[in-house]
Amino acid sequence: MSENILEVTNLCKHFGGVKAVDGISFKIPANSIQTIIGPNGAGKSTTLNLLSGVYLPTSGSIKYNGVEINTLSLHQRVHLGIARTFQKIRLFKQLSVIDNVIAGFHIHHKIPFWQYFIPAGEYKKNRLECQAQALELLDFIGLKDKANERAGSLSYGSQRMLEIARALATKPKVFMLDEPAAGLNDTEVQFLMSRLKLLQQQNMTIILVEHNMKLVMNIADQIFVMDHGEYLFDGSPAEVQSNPKVIAAYLGSEGATV
Numbered sequence: 001m002s003e004n005i006l007e008v009t010n011l012c013k014h015f016g017g018v019k020a021v022d023g024i025s026f027k028i029p030a031n032s033i034q035t036i037i038g039p040n041g042a043g044k045s046t047t048l049n050l051l052s053g054v055y056l057p058t059s060g061s062i063k064y065n066g067v068e069i070n071t072l073s074l075h076q077r078v079h080l081g082i083a084r085t086f087q088k089i090r091l092f093k094q095l096s097v098i099d100n101v102i103a104g105f106h107i108h109h110k111i112p113f114w115q116y117f118i119p120a121g122e123y124k125k126n127r128l129e130c131q132a133q134a135l136e137l138l139d140f141i142g143l144k145d146k147a148n149e150r151a152g153s154l155s156y157g158s159q160r161m162l163e164i165a166r167a168l169a170t171k172p173k174v175f176m177l178d179e180p181a182a183g184l185n186d187t188e189v190q191f192l193m194s195r196l197k198l199l200q201q202q203n204m205t206i207i208l209v210e211h212n213m214k215l216v217m218n219i220a221d222q223i224f225v226m227d228h229g230e231y232l233f234d235g236s237p238a239e240v241q242s243n244p245k246v247i248a249a250y251l252g253s254e255g256a257t258v
């Protein structure tokens with residue numbers, strides 16, 4: 001069994017009287033695909049926000065490779081190798097597809113992101129290197145042919161894939177995705193699934209918040225189920241699908257046959 005890359009202990013996030021996350025604990029082995037599921041408002045996105053540094057916890061601990069990262073910002077965590085996509089698409093819609101990916105590379109270079117767009121002088125070499133790497137990522141994600149199109153002109157599904165490519169440009173070790181399959185058709189979901197499995201084979205740890213049970217049950221090594229901010233159950237896809245508490249709180253009777 002791989003070592004745990006993330007370890008969460010008694011994690012809480014309270015917004016006034018709302019206990020969005022209330023004392024959850026889990027360990028995530030390196031190179032695994034973990035999913036977090038649960039009903040609307042269960043605290044799944046808040047958990048991703050805590051892991052990625054969008055929010056700082058009210059209390060509790062998050063350890064990355066054994067080191068507490070509770071107080072680090074989102075940007076500092078990206079530098080450590082923790083990247084994410086958001087539920088709501090956040091692209092630079094006026095920029096080209098390839099420039100959106102190049103934007104993801106800038107954290108590993110010493111020059112500011114905007115200087116990549118000055119195609120001259122000492123920045124030209126960096127820009128050419130980034131372009132080549134961005135094209136590789138676009139190829140991986142199925143968007144190489146659209147590299148020079150405006151990001152905002154892409155279909156919804158392609159915009160979601162572009163967000164993934166941009167996050168991958170930060171070279172994450174832990175990659176978190178918040179509902180990546182939302183709004184995708186079956187073919188796009190299949191493609192997404194195949195890419196996530198390939199990323200896992202490339203030694204990435206993947207944490208997925210997702211309502212698409214077909215995707216979850218096909219891809220997850222372990223599933224963590226939340227309800228009302230709290231732990232409900234965790235286990236393999238088969239264990240989760242047949243657990244009466246999970247069926248009652250979330251999956252319903254159809255869950256057992258996904």
Ligand SMILES: Nc1ncnc2c1ncn2[C@@H]1O[C@H](COP(=O)(O)OP(=O)(O)OP(=O)(O)O)[C@@H](O)[C@H]1O
Nearest residue numbers: 015018019020038039040041042043044045046047
């Ligand atoms: N910034 C915030 N301020 C106040 N309350 C918040 C904030 N963010 C989340 N909440 C509340 O915390 C609870 C958990 O929300 P969260 O978005 O984490 O749930 P979720 O499981 O991701 O839901 P969904 O499946 O609908 O995306 C909800 O009651 C929500 O209204």
